[in-house]
Amino acid sequence: MNHKLNSSTDKIVTVSATKKLGKIVKIRISYNQGSQLIQTIKITGDFFIHPEEVIEQLEQRLCGIKLKKIDLENEMKLILKNSKIFGFDIDSLVEIILKACDDKK
Amino acid sequence: MKFEKIRILETGNNIGPLNMAIDEYLLYNYDEPILRIYGWSNPCISIGYFQSTDEVDLEKCKEQNVDVVRRITGGGAVFHDMEVTYSFITKKFSQKIMESYEEISEIVIVALKKLGLDAKFSPLNDVTVNGKKVCGNAQTRKNNTLLQHGTILLKVDVEKMFSLLKVPKEKISDKNILDVKNRVSGISKTFEQVSDALKKSASDIFSCKLVPLSLNENELKLCQKLADKKFSDKNWTFKR
Numbered sequence: 001m002n003h004k005l006n007s008s009t010d011k012i013v014t015v016s017a018t019k020k021l022g023k024i025v026k027i028r029i030s031y032n033q034g035s036q037l038i039q040t041i042k043i044t045g046d047f048f049i050h051p052e053e054v055i056e057q058l059e060q061r062l063c064g065i066k067l068k069k070i071d072l073e074n075e076m077k078l079i080l081k082n083s084k085i086f087g088f089d090i091d092s093l094v095e096i097i098l099k100a101c102d103d104k105k
Numbered sequence: 106m107k108f109e110k111i112r113i114l115e116t117g118n119n120i121g122p123l124n125m126a127i128d129e130y131l132l133y134n135y136d137e138p139i140l141r142i143y144g145w146s147n148p149c150i151s152i153g154y155f156q157s158t159d160e161v162d163l164e165k166c167k168e169q170n171v172d173v174v175r176r177i178t179g180g181g182a183v184f185h186d187m188e189v190t191y192s193f194i195t196k197k198f199s200q201k202i203m204e205s206y207e208e209i210s211e212i213v214i215v216a217l218k219k220l221g222l223d224a225k226f227s228p229l230n231d232v233t234v235n236g237k238k239v240c241g242n243a244q245t246r247k248n249n250t251l252l253q254h255g256t257i258l259l260k261v262d263v264e265k266m267f268s269l270l271k272v273p274k275e276k277i278s279d280k281n282i283l284d285v286k287n288r289v290s291g292i293s294k295t296f297e298q299v300s301d302a303l304k305k306s307a308s309d310i311f312s313c314k315l316v317p318l319s320l321n322e323n324e325l326k327l328c329q330k331l332a333d334k335k336f337s338d339k340n341w342t343f344k345r
Contacts, residue, residue: 048155
């Protein structure tokens with residue numbers, strides 16, 4: 001896991017990866033240390049989501065969401081409600097995000 | 106699943122962007138089921154829709170004249186070289202993803218059995234022979250149509266493959282890279298043998314006749330345009 005602290009702001013960039021059901025899920029996330037709000041997030045890996053384009057919506061909609069389990073879960077459930085996912089689930093994605101950010105505290 | 110007929114499209118060897126463009130063109134423009142069989146005129150790595158290009162050693166690819174292209178399907182990075190690639194496009198398919206993978210991968214499994222190989226489906230999206238992966242598959246569903254494409258490895262240059270692909274440490278876990286390398290294998294058959302077996306297999310499984318299909322000049326121009334505008338575009342390839 002790599003962390004980078006931008007000293008001029010309180011923005012933290014961190015990456016993390018996990019393997020679920022034989023597929024890799026990686027995230028690269030930046031968030032505001034004070035407000036604990038996500039600023040940017042990229043979710044990559046060899047998983048499958050149908051339809052594929054929902055990943056960009058998910059990444060966009062997670063920006064501004066607080067790094068809290070319930071907030072992340074609710075947003076993900078809303079965006080992914082009509083999608084079929086293989087290789088990760090909402091629980092594991094929330095876990096990897098929180099773990100990446102927790103490790104920085 | 107039964108079809109009255111399946112169109113057979115053999116497009117020969119093309120470079121990565123055009124191969125991907127032809128698949129996308131078929132997905133949006135044909136109602137009939139199509140089995141497309143093709144190869145690669147230049148070695149190419151295709152990365153899955155969701156992958157980062159960090160999965161690939163781009164400098165080594167450049168040095169070794171290996172193309173890099175992003176697929177419209179998910180899944181992992183694939184080194185396309187000595188292989189037979191197929192796509193199956195259909196408007197009739199199971200809504201259950203696992204079931205549809207199994208149904209369509211049956212074309213490959215029966216084809217390999219016809220060639221004397223003990224092929225098995227390995228969920229979610231692989232086919233193995235003697236426990237080694239010989240075929241990987243990926244799907245997308247667009248325009249009420251399913252496209253599944255996959256590769257059947259004839260021979261594998263494992264050292265070259267793994268010098269171009271960066272295997273994530275999570276895939277290696279506590280085992281070493283040798284284990285990862287040993288998981289893939291070629292089937293030591295010719296392109297023609299596999300291509301013929303795939304066609305016979307599709308006809309047997311779906312109890313249908315096979316009708317040849319060829320793309321006309323205008324369609325080829327549209328595919329080339331799609332290859333140039335999308336699959337050769339760095340904004341697409343490096344979008345993640």
